[in-house]
Amino acid sequence: MVMVTGGAYQGKTAYAMRKFGLAENDVADGSAASREALKNARCISNYQELVRRLGDDSIAFTEELCRCNRKAVVIMDEIGCGIVPVDKSERVWRENVGRCGCIIAANSDTVVRMVCGIPAVIKGDKGDKS
Amino acid sequence: MTTLITGGSKCGKSSFAEKMLEGFPGRKVYIATMQPFGEDASEAIERHRKMREGKDFETVEKYTDIHEISLGMNCAVLLECMGNLCANEMFSGSEVVCPAEKIVSGIKMLAENVSELVIVTNQVGSDGISYPGGTADYIRALGKINRRIAGFADNVIECVYGVPVLLKGEMPC
Numbered sequence: 494m495v496m497v498t499g500g501a502y503q504g505k506t507a508y509a510m511r512k513f514g515l516a517e518n519d520v521a522d523g524s525a526a527s528r529e530a531l532k533n534a535r536c537i538s539n540y541q542e543l544v545r546r547l548g549d550d551s552i553a554f555t556e557e558l559c560r561c562n563r564k565a566v567v568i569m570d571e572i573g574c575g576i577v578p579v580d581k582s583e584r585v586w587r588e589n590v591g592r593c594g595c596i597i598a599a600n601s602d603t604v605v606r607m608v609c610g611i612p613a614v615i616k617g618d619k620g621d622k623s
Numbered sequence: 624m625t626t627l628i629t630g631g632s633k634c635g636k637s638s639f640a641e642k643m644l645e646g647f648p649g650r651k652v653y654i655a656t657m658q659p660f661g662e663d664a665s666e667a668i669e670r671h672r673k674m675r676e677g678k679d680f681e682t683v684e685k686y687t688d689i690h691e692i693s694l695g696m697n698c699a700v701l702l703e704c705m706g707n708l709c710a711n712e713m714f715s716g717s718e719v720v721c722p723a724e725k726i727v728s729g730i731k732m733l734a735e736n737v738s739e740l741v742i743v744t745n746q747v748g749s750d751g752i753s754y755p756g757g758t759a760d761y762i763r764a765l766g767k768i769n770r771r772i773a774g775f776a777d778n779v780i781e782c783v784y785g786v787p788v789l790l791k792g793e794m795p796c
Contacts, residue, residue, distance in 0.1 A: 575750025
């Protein structure tokens with residue numbers, strides 16, 4: 494598994510498509526795709542939105558996904574670096590995103606963090622700048 | 624040795640901090656700064672307590688006035704977390720005061736008096752939202768505290784979804 498993270502609009506999807514030779518229809522959008530589609534997708538984008546859709550079920554689904562789609566490239570925004578939201582559902586979402594992100598990162602051979610379109614490999618082959 | 628661990632919400636900071644002190648042979652003290660007010664806090668405290676089970680930590684609850692803590696030279700201390708300590712110092716009195724100097728000097732004293740100090744803090748300034756008064760003051764104060772501690776810490780690590788990223792010094796484990 495490969496994880497591509499970083500803030501919103503940092504070039505995560507463009508990087509993943511370039512780096513792994515993906516076409517648009519290889520990418521399942523976490524905000525809309527079915528569970529079956531996600532389990533078979535080469536790449537999943539907007540994973541944080543999938544977590545929003547699945548709620549507390551997102552943890553179990555993420556563990557299952559890590560078992561059955563071991564070659565997936567998972568793209569997920571980094572969202573936890575702010576003030577704790579006042580709204581309970583936003584708080585729960587933010588915590589679930591953190592937990593799911595830790596599961597995906599632990600199951601990934603490579604974790605890349607994008608800043609301004611520049612990839613930094615934070616887990617795996619750190620010399621890879623391509 | 625002083626290590627500062629930062630990062631966002633639920634990104635593995637505590638696990639990393641606990642792992643760092645796993646092999647420490649002496650007395651291990653966990654300084655808990657979160658006050659058990661409200662359902663969320665109680666849940667978080669219980670979760671962290673379970674995480675520490677069997678890891679031989681002695682828990683000291685200290686919500687403010689870190690400088691009052693006196694421990695032996697040979698112990699390891701895990702302080703969790705700076706975000707709560709900062710909020711407690713700022714908002715528990717009748718007026719809001721910037722607690723940066725007080726906290727930083729307390730942490731320095733602690734760092735000089737124990738053999739290992741690990742501090743878990745939070746990144747709170749990156750959500751792009753302009754907050755009113757007290758919250759903006761809090762973000763500023765915590766940012767200042769983090770910068771000051773990072774200045775004298777031997778190691779600074781950021782956790783990104785459980786992946787430790789070295790920002791200063793050496794990766795401790």
